[in-house]
Amino acid sequence: MEIHSVKPIRVWLTPPGPNPWKPIFLLEELGLSYQIQSFRFDDVKKEPFISINPNGRVPAIEDPNTGVTLWESGAIYQYLIEQYDTKNRLTYDTLSEKHRCNQWLHFQMSGQGPYFGQCGWFQHLHPEKIPSAIERYSNEVRRVLGVLEGVLAAKPAAAQWLVGDKMTFADMAFVPWNGRLNEVLMQPWDEIWDGLPHVRAWHEKMVELPSWKRSMEKRSRLMDEQGLQWNGFPKGIQSFQEYEKVIENNAKFAT
Template sequence: MTANASKPIRVWITPPGPNSWKTIFLREELGLNYEIKAFRFDDVKKKPFIDINPNGRVPAIEDPNTDLTLWESGAISQYLIEEYDLDKRLAYTSLKEKNLCNQWLHFQMSGQGPYYGVCSWFQHLHPEKIPSAIERYADQIKRVLSVLESVLVAKPADAQWLVGDKMTYANMAFVPWNFRLSEVLVQSWDEVWEGTPHVRAWHERMIELPSWKRSMEHRARCMDEQGLQWNGAPKGIETFTDYEVKIAAGEDTTAKE
């Protein structure tokens, strides 16, 4: 049984980045009552959001059912599982499996997310191309994928999940960044998975879930409402770096057709 929040949980996001969709994906899979508060990246360091998260990063949540405001995507994932996944459909209660799920969530936050994000920055957003930096972080992405492959390849064919024999929140946490691999590495979908067929199969099982497809429908709607390009910059602004310069200068960044 999943405990559905009687009052909707407010989820603060800026649409482009992957971390917000880690939170939305989990909510959709749990069938929780929630509302999306999507706002512009321009305002991530301003009130009212800075009162929600003084670090000025998304996602963050406000849960009126427990009177809790929480930020950091990993902390939010653990909270949702503990508070709302009563039957532990996406988690375990046994000591070993519970802590292994926590281990993989931390690996996603400390390994996958930062390396993928920095690679994406140097690949697409840094004002000058630095081949050595791009190569270093692309290699780190491949290393993260190889770690996942080494675990999944050792699993029985009918139970290829990171922990135990079912999908957990720990598996789900990796989906949003892996979904962006073609963009991050500037490679075809087949190329990014070379040497990691078990990771590809694992990932592709999850992106076929209705909960993920609904999450991406929400993303597409939010991006369209804000007039954003794939890289998060408004239409009419060439790069995300230009976008940040305009924000710092206080210029109008409303999407230009």
């Protein structure tokens, strides 16, 4: 695979969440040279990362080839595609298709990510169970999946991608959060896809890509290095509130 960048692009991330693995997946698929700057969730609001992203959220990138520093995974996607996908392998140069790729990326950022994230929060991290909140966000997850199902079902069998007749960065952006659906909805994997055969087939095509498998191998290694459980908590920590207290105590000790 061709390596486009002369110097490695630095990717700042904490390994547990889905969003950091969006740019890693894209970098792997494009064959770009990169290096991961992995750090603990405890430090997202501290230096040096807070100077990279004042919002204190991962991922962020620094590209020494252009001098560009960016945060927000959607902005990172658009940058990498515009700067490095010069052969339009994961996008199009035609007006309609190019903008429809961006349309789906915005839907992923505004629809899938926030609703899936809120559903996961109320399922696993909120200090008390609020059935109405869980129901609301579970329904929104289903609604988002239903939008995708309707669009993919209307496509010819040989071209069931969001835009045109090939996989684009728009399709790829949905993979990390869709891969967490059993955690988000707290349902067995097969049950999640009831009524969603086209979304399931679309997702499962992409998770078989070598680029995705390499990304997840790196995630597993980094999770192990930090001693993290599947939910991102350090081993022995049972709730987000307990984790917050550990972070607070560590900060006091550091000062």
